[in-house]
Amino acid sequence: MDDERSSELERRDARTIEEKPRPDAATEAAVRRSLGARRPVGAPRSAEPVDRLDLLTDVLTPELAALAVLWLGGTRRASTQTRIAYSDDLLLWAEWARRELGRDRFALDLHRAEITMWLTQQQDAGATESSIARRLSTLSSLYRYAASWGLQVVSPISDDDHRPKFHRGRRATSARVLLADDISAILAAATDVRDALVVGLLFTGALRVSELCGADDSDRQDEGRRTWLVITRKGGESVRVPLETTVAELLDLYVAIRPPWTGPGPAPLVADAAGNRLDRHDVTRLLRRLAKTAGIPRPEKVTPHSLRATAITDQKRRGLNAEDIQELSGHADVRTVMIYIDDDGRAERVSAITDDLGRVMRAVPRHLRRSGS
Template identity: 90%
Template sequence: MTEAAVRRSLGARRPVGADRSAETVDRLDLLTEVLTPELTALTVLWLGGSRRASPQTRIAYADDLLLWAEWARRELGRERFALDLHRGEVTMWLSQQQDAGASESSIARRLSTLSSLYRYAASWGLPVLSPISDDDHRPKFRRGRRATSARVLHADDITALLAAATDVRDALVVGLLFTGALRVSELCAIDDADRHDEGRRTWLVVTRKGGESVRVPLETTVAELLDLYVAIRPPWAGTGPAPLIADANGHRLDRHDVTRLLRRLARTANIPRPEKVTPHSLRATAITDQKRRGLNAEDIQELSGHADVRTVMIYIDDDGRSERVTAITDDLGRVMRAVPRHLRRPT
């Protein structure tokens, strides 16, 4: 992948720590500002590698690397980040992350990002030694629905979030995340051109982890909200494909924007511990809701698009997939009746 292709796939974001009103900047330009020239060149090759084929994976790696560089600047006084961290410095970072209440999964992901970059550098014969120790630094946590996983709400909580919405975009974001069981990275990456209307059904082409593109059906009220939102959506202020959903300044939403939006609605809806509501909470809630309502594991895999889907789906005939997922989406859409009447299309 060329540098230009890497730049396009990374997109833009606000600088780390910048105010919400700040203009977005190409991620590659942000990396160039905080990395040494040598590490910048290596990072372009690393992010452009075939093992990081998913745009969401590249963006997550780039954002994690920006956080590492900002931490090294702030705590270690290094204006340019290089692969020269010591084991003790990573231990200091880990202690600060834990003291700040960072989840074990977030800590593990950021360590994995840095470890992957060190391994890549070593594969090129560069004299680097990873400072990350499996014994000292890797969080020991079991995967699954634990306290460190996304908080699972109830369908009634989603109804309350929708009822608290004061504009179409907020209701649309909640509806898409819940009825589509979307990852926030998938939601933010959807372009305007990824929408397709076929008869009375609207579909979105969503890029899953690993780069696979799938069609996701929209529940009827969510599709109506999308029509209303598109009519008032701010003009696209960037370059390249226009996003499906933008912020007030016409920039592509990022996961931080979505998290703030949901927590604002959660506070308005008086949902306990609103600070624990995340975009993944809506995805986890949708999956849990359907499990409780008796949906079989195979169709839950279809809805969620988990990475292990190949292992499960070999037992399922692909015929009727669209009908099954459409039925799931429509069932989840029962909460959309809570969208305030003034946000709905006149009948």
């Protein structure tokens, strides 16, 4: 009887080992491609970028590193920029645990009091409620995913102690809304094609910065006289957005001088000077530099989302109906709303919106545009 029980325990232990999170090679390769590279946390700006997946492997326990690959590769995190944001937040958690808790490698073993300590430090450092909420959400999501595998983890995040309380409607941390004339001034301050292109894409397309940064060169589609861009919305849905005429021209000019892409997979639509994919921090620095040059008050408050919020607000003020504004912005409930209106001519309506927003593109300096345009 003892021998039978021993054999059963061995079989059970074997099943447990087999069920541990272990990503296959294809999933790991796909996650590695989508994450790209970045400088190590705390490294000087001159440091060479390192694959994010290698950075995670260095700071996470082997078990958590394997779980993180599966977590990042899941369909709920299908957007490239979502995966990058989650991995960067996880790197920040690991660096905090190393610095404050003395952990060489990060694991899902934090206690409630430690989260309270992290929260207090974030608030003392002036972190916004939205940043705190996002990083807590990242950690909470990973804990839930670990529990779904049957791992014995308990989330240390408490709604009572840790979750920032948000109020509906606009608040101090909402994106700053500018005027269309401000966008024209920002465009006029551009000294190279790429900067003007980034501003034009964000404003005339009312794009999220994740949609811009996640776009690949292969996502461009030319049909007749209209150029389209396939972008990935929140949740992983791919949609086509029209490019305003001057924006499409700037894209043509930029592609001709864009630094060569040497990484795996398709080239990014817009790259930095070294040819690497832009991230939201690159875009924010670009916009604030242009805003400062243009004399925009409080340029440090200008963000990529400011351009999206400005575009939506501009069209609302010019009398565009709510349904078409939702179509332009691609909010999560757009499908529910759009089933109640006639879908005929939708592409033409959105194209007209893009062209109307494109009136600011006349401010692009002539030497950045094609001769005679």
